[in-house]
Amino acid sequence: MTDDLFTILALKVLAGEASAEEQKRLEDYLSTDSDRAGEFKELEDTLSILQATAPLDAALAAAEPALPQYRMQELRTALRREFPSRESKRKGPWWKPTWLQSGHYAAAALAILAFALTLLNHRAGIEFGTYQDSLMRDGTPDLELRDLSVHAFRTDDVFQRWKDSRFGPQYRIWFDEARDLVVVVEAGGLLSPNLTRTYPLAEQAAQREQFLRELIKKLEAGK
Amino acid sequence: MPVVSRESDLLRKLQQGNESAWEEAFSLLYPCVFHAARHPLAGLTPTEAEDVAIETLTGLVAKIHTAQTWENLRGLAVTMAARRAISEKRKSTARKRGSGQVQSLESLQEESENTFEAPEQLLQRISPLELQELSLILKEGISSLDPEQARLIQDFVVNGLTYHELSEKYDTPSGTIGVQLSRGLKKIRQRLEQNPFLLKEILSYLR
Numbered sequence: 001m002t003d004d005l006f007t008i009l010a011l012k013v014l015a016g017e018a019s020a021e022e023q024k025r026l027e028d029y030l031s032t033d034s035d036r037a038g039e040f041k042e043l044e045d046t047l048s049i050l051q052a053t054a055p056l057d058a059a060l061a062a063a064e065p066a067l068p069q070y071r072m073q074e075l076r077t078a079l080r081r082e083f084p085s086r087e088s089k090r091k092g093p094w095w096k097p098t099w100l101q102s103g104h105y106a107a108a109a110l111a112i113l114a115f116a117l118t119l120l121n122h123r124a125g126i127e128f129g130t131y132q133d134s135l136m137r138d139g140t141p142d143l144e145l146r147d148l149s150v151h152a153f154r155t156d157d158v159f160q161r162w163k164d165s166r167f168g169p170q171y172r173i174w175f176d177e178a179r180d181l182v183v184v185v186e187a188g189g190l191l192s193p194n195l196t197r198t199y200p201l202a203e204q205a206a207q208r209e210q211f212l213r214e215l216i217k218k219l220e221a222g223k
Numbered sequence: 224m225p226v227v228s229r230e231s232d233l234l235r236k237l238q239q240g241n242e243s244a245w246e247e248a249f250s251l252l253y254p255c256v257f258h259a260a261r262h263p264l265a266g267l268t269p270t271e272a273e274d275v276a277i278e279t280l281t282g283l284v285a286k287i288h289t290a291q292t293w294e295n296l297r298g299l300a301v302t303m304a305a306r307r308a309i310s311e312k313r314k315s316t317a318r319k320r321g322s323g324q325v326q327s328l329e330s331l332q333e334e335s336e337n338t339f340e341a342p343e344q345l346l347q348r349i350s351p352l353e354l355q356e357l358s359l360i361l362k363e364g365i366s367s368l369d370p371e372q373a374r375l376i377q378d379f380v381v382n383g384l385t386y387h388e389l390s391e392k393y394d395t396p397s398g399t400i401g402v403q404l405s406r407g408l409k410k411i412r413q414r415l416e417q418n419p420f421l422l423k424e425i426l427s428y429l430r
Contacts (some may be wrong), residue, residue, distance in 0.1 A: 064254050
């Protein structure tokens with residue numbers, strides 16, 4: 001077999017484009033010529049290395065597509081799991097803020113006054129928390145909530161403070177996309193903790209909006 | 224700020240769990256992991272590749288302390304994405320083969336691992352450092368080829384064009400295409416052989 005014929009046949013087999021007859025012809029030839037068999041093996045290995053790594057090499061330099069913003073929340077959840085926020089690491093009982101534990105009594109007195117004033121007017125109301133970049137795949141906001149107080153957050157720590165706060169509205173609601181849940185936190189009293197309830201999160205925006213409206217009606221009716 | 228110093232600053236902030244640094248890193252790495260997830264050998268759809276890319280970035284957070292440099296982190300992300308993509312392909316192949324059978328999905332997956340081709344075995348085992356090193360060598364190897372030969376290799380290996388398609392595109396008889404491809408592969412092989420230790424390691428992954 002000539003050099004060129006061997007090369008053409010070998011590449012055809014490696015490309016998976018050889019007929020059964022051509023494949024058999026090459027196999028028979030290689031079984032009689034160990035040098036050619038070695039050459040074929042080298043071509044095959046080099047091709048395998050290129051097939052596996054050339055696309056990865058291109059991937060290392062890729063600059064597109066952009067990260068879909070609606071997936072950002074999953075990444076933030078992973079980040080929060082790996083690097084818990086300072087609030088969740090805080091030692092001491094839940095009702096005793098850090099500054100009170102550290103003995104800043106003047107500050108404590110001021111804060112208690114603020115707390116008492118806040119208690120007078122914070123109990124009514126429902127707030128919905130979301131991320132500023134929580135968008136649907138087509139880039140539109142996922143809900144129309146004109147008649148609801150919406151808090152949009154840019155970062156996790158602000159969201160954490162909002163959801164863990166013991167001040168504010170009676171109900172705080174948000175969608176936990178990572179666990180597919182609607183979470184409702186009812187503010188606790190002076191000596192009682194916040195109460196958390198969860199509901200399954202619908203997949204479609206329209207169903208989510210419908211659920212939210214019904215939920216708000218129930219909460220307002222005190223059910 | 225120089226690029227290297229900016230990248231090492233970013234890596235340090237990532238290791239400290241700085242949120243805005245992570246958001247920047249996610250944005251920078253997403254295109255890389257998405258492309259790795261769309262590796263031709265895995266054959267995932269864009270939607271499947273998006274899911275694999277997000278899972279990869281999620282998994283990367285826990286591995287941040289293993290990265291010494293930004294380049295290292297990018298290599299890690301790309302290899303992780305390619306592995307996940309191949310695993311997805313294996314799972315889907317096992318599911319298809321398993322429909323209507325009593326055999327367990329795990330044993331079908333195990334069986335399919337043995338039947339997968341050499342390049343896929345390599346993808347499953349190559350380390351981020353090996354990928355970085357191999358990538359440099361392949362760049363040198365490909366840049367030593369004639370431009371048309373390099374394009375031919377690119378079309379054959381990465382874009383998956385058939386002999387017939389190559390022959391039409393380059394207006395060349397298919398026999399000549401075979402000879403050109405073979406010469407190109409041999410030159411790349413020669414460049415790989417200049418790093419015998421790495422080549423031996425990589426070849427062991429193909430067996």
